[in-house]
Amino acid sequence: MKRFLTISVLALLSLTYAQADEAPAIQLKNKSSFNIEASARNPFWPIGWKPAAKVNTTQHAGPEIQASTFLVSSITLDNGGRFAIINGKAMQAGQQFGLQIGTQTYQITVKAIEDGRVILGRRDEEIIVPLRRK
Secondary structure (H helix, E strand, C coil), rough: HHHHHHHHHHHHHHHHHHHHHHCCCCCCCCCCCCCCCCCCCCCCCCCCCCCCCCCCCCCCCCCCHHHHHCCEEEEEEECEEEEEEECCEECCCCCCCEEEEEEEEEEEEEEEEEEEEEEEEEEEEEEEEEEECC
């Protein structure tokens, strides 16, 4: 019982001592703000990160690719899908592949496979390649 009384008295004293020693109110020296129009940096970028400079892609577009560069040797139109053999490789509509001319590699997309022809795309350019048999 003495132990309980001693602990309760000490707890009561510590509470009164803590209330008497209140900390002063915190006052802000500088209030932060953000003005999106004045800032050139996106607030969601990591600190210190800068975006890469934009490159004008029209200068590095390369030469126009001719339809004679491609050989479409077979086209299969089936309920399951459409396939074409382009330069010896089986391709499907929507598939991308690299075309190497010299030291440059160009990204080509198979836009559509139709009866008797294949439509390929490179950037804004459309290349229509007819079916050729050897």
